[in-house]
Amino acid sequence: MIDKVVASVDEAVAGVRDGDVVLVGGFGNVGVPLHLIEALVRLGRRDLTIVSNNCGTGETGLALLFKHHLVSKACASFPAQAGNHHFVAAYESGECALELVPQGTLAERLRAAAAGLGGFYTPTGAGTDLMAGKETREIDGRLHVLERPLRGDVALVAAHSGDRFGNLRHRRSARNFNPVMAMAARLTIAEVREVVPPGSIDPDDVHTPGIFVDRVVQTGGAA
Amino acid sequence: MTAQGWTTDQMAARLARDIPDGAYVNLGIGMPTMVTAHIPPDREVMHHSENGIVGMGPPPPAGREDPDLIDAGKNPCTLAPGASICDHTVSFTIIRGGRLDVAVLGGMQVSARGDLANWRVAGQPLGSVGGAMDLAAGARRVWVLMTHTDRAGRPKVVVECTYPLTAARCVHRVYTNLAVLEVREDGLVAIDLAPGVDLETLRGSTGAPVRSD
Numbered sequence: 001m002i003d004k005v006v007a008s009v010d011e012a013v014a015g016v017r018d019g020d021v022v023l024v025g026g027f028g029n030v031g032v033p034l035h036l037i038e039a040l041v042r043l044g045r046r047d048l049t050i051v052s053n054n055c056g057t058g059e060t061g062l063a064l065l066f067k068h069h070l071v072s073k074a075c076a077s078f079p080a081q082a083g084n085h086h087f088v089a090a091y092e093s094g095e096c097a098l099e100l101v102p103q104g105t106l107a108e109r110l111r112a113a114a115a116g117l118g119g120f121y122t123p124t125g126a127g128t129d130l131m132a133g134k135e136t137r138e139i140d141g142r143l144h145v146l147e148r149p150l151r152g153d154v155a156l157v158a159a160h161s162g163d164r165f166g167n168l169r170h171r172r173s174a175r176n177f178n179p180v181m182a183m184a185a186r187l188t189i190a191e192v193r194e195v196v197p198p199g200s201i202d203p204d205d206v207h208t209p210g211i212f213v214d215r216v217v218q219t220g221g222a223a
Numbered sequence: 224m225t226a227q228g229w230t231t232d233q234m235a236a237r238l239a240r241d242i243p244d245g246a247y248v249n250l251g252i253g254m255p256t257m258v259t260a261h262i263p264p265d266r267e268v269m270h271h272s273e274n275g276i277v278g279m280g281p282p283p284p285a286g287r288e289d290p291d292l293i294d295a296g297k298n299p300c301t302l303a304p305g306a307s308i309c310d311h312t313v314s315f316t317i318i319r320g321g322r323l324d325v326a327v328l329g330g331m332q333v334s335a336r337g338d339l340a341n342w343r344v345a346g347q348p349l350g351s352v353g354g355a356m357d358l359a360a361g362a363r364r365v366w367v368l369m370t371h372t373d374r375a376g377r378p379k380v381v382v383e384c385t386y387p388l389t390a391a392r393c394v395h396r397v398y399t400n401l402a403v404l405e406v407r408e409d410g411l412v413a414i415d416l417a418p419g420v421d422l423e424t425l426r427g428s429t430g431a432p433v434r435s436d
Contacts, residue, residue, distance in 0.1 A: 028274075102353075124361070126360070128390065
C-alpha cells in the first residue's frame with residue numbers, strides 16, 4: 001500500500017542533511033511551506049543552499065533560516081525587498097553567498113533538472129552582468145546564454161490539498177514554483193492544508209502528480 | 224528652467240491610450256501598475272502577472288483579500304473574468320515565448336538604441352532582478368514608463384547606459400513626463416510632446432540626440 005502521509009512536520013523533514021540544496025516553493029509569502037521551514041529550523045541542519053524566489057521577510061518563513069545561520073548560499077531572483085533584514089545580515093557578514101538568477105531562468109533551470117536535461121540556451125540575461133562566466137551562442141541571429149540544470153537534494157513545497165498518493169492541488173497564485181520544485185528534487189516533502197481521501201481530487205485537477213512527492217503532511221491553515 | 228510636462232497620472236494615461244483592445248499585457252512593479260486604472264473602458268485588456276496569473280483584476284476591497292492571491296508586487300489582487308492560473312514554468316513560457324503584446328517596465332536608464340537598465344544601481348551590492356530580464360527579452364513590445372530625469376536632474380535617456388543592463392536593444396518606446404519617444408534603427412524620435420514642452424526643451428533634458436517625427 002502506498003501511504004506518503006506522515007504524522008508531523010518534524011517527521012516530514014527527517015533525513016535532510018548538512019550541506020543539502022533545499023528548494024523552497026512560494027512567491028513572496030504565498031505558497032511558502034511555512035511549517036516545514038519551522039521544522040527545518042528545529043532540525044538545525046547547517047550549511048544549506050536555499051533555492052527560492054525570495055529570501056524571506058519579517059520573522060517567519062525563509063527569514064528564520066537566515067536568522068538561525070543555517071544558510072551558506074541563497075539562489076534567488078528577488079532577495080532585496082523590505083523586511084528582509086535577516087537575509088541582509090547573513091549576506092553582509094559574508095556568512096551567506098548569493099547567486100542571483102532571473103526568475104524565468106530559475107524556473108527553467110529547475111524544470112531542466114526535473115526533466116533530466118543538461119541545460120538550455122536562453123536570451124534572458126544576454127549582454128548583462130548575469131552572463132559573466134557562462135557559455136554563449138548565437139541562435140537564429142540572437143545571443144543566448146547557456147544555463148545549467150538546478151537540482152535539489154530536497155524540495156519543501158506547499159499545496160492546498162493532497163492525498164496519500166502524494167497528488168497535490170494548489171490554489172490560486174500559491175501554485176507558483178511549487179509544482180516545478182516538487183519535480184526537481186531527490187526528496188520532495190509537501191505540506192498541505194488538508195489531506196483528502198484518494199479520488200477526492202479529480203485526476204484532471206491534480207497539479208502536481210504524486211509520483212513526484214515522497215511525503216505529505218497536513219498542517220491546516222487558512223482555507 | 225525645467226519643464227514639468229505630464230503628471231505621473233497623465234503619463235500612465237498617455238501610455239494606456241496606446242494599449243490596443245484585446246492585448247495581453249504585463250505591467251511591472253512600481254509606476255507601471257498605475258497604467259491599469261487608465262485603460263479606456265471600451266478596451267478588454269488581459270493582465271498577466273509573472274507569479275502565474277493571466278487575467279489579473281484590480282485590488283480587492285479591504286477585508287476581502289484572498290491570502291492565496293497576490294500580484295507581482297506581492298499585494299493582494301483579484302481575478303478578472305476569463306482568468307487562468309498557471310505555475311512559474313508556464314508563466315515564463317508566456318513571457319519568453321513572445322505571448323505578451325506589451326510589457327510596461329520602469330526604468331533607471333534607457334539608451335538611444337533601446338538598452339534598458341532598471342534593476343540595479345551601479346555599485347550597489349545587492350540587486351534584485353525578479354522577472355525584469357525575462358520580460359525585457361521576451362515581450363513583443365517593451366515600453367518603459369519613467370520620469371525623464373532622475374532626482375538630481377540628470378537625463379535618464381542616454382547614449383550609453385552606465386547602470387547594469389537588464390537587456391540590450393529591447394525597448395521600443397519610452398513614456399516620460401516630457402514626451403513619448405520611439406526607439407528606431409536610426410535613433411530616438413519624439414512621437415508626442417507633453418503640453419508646454421517643445422523639442423528644444425526636450426533636447427535639453429535628454430542625454431542622446433532626439434528628432435521629431
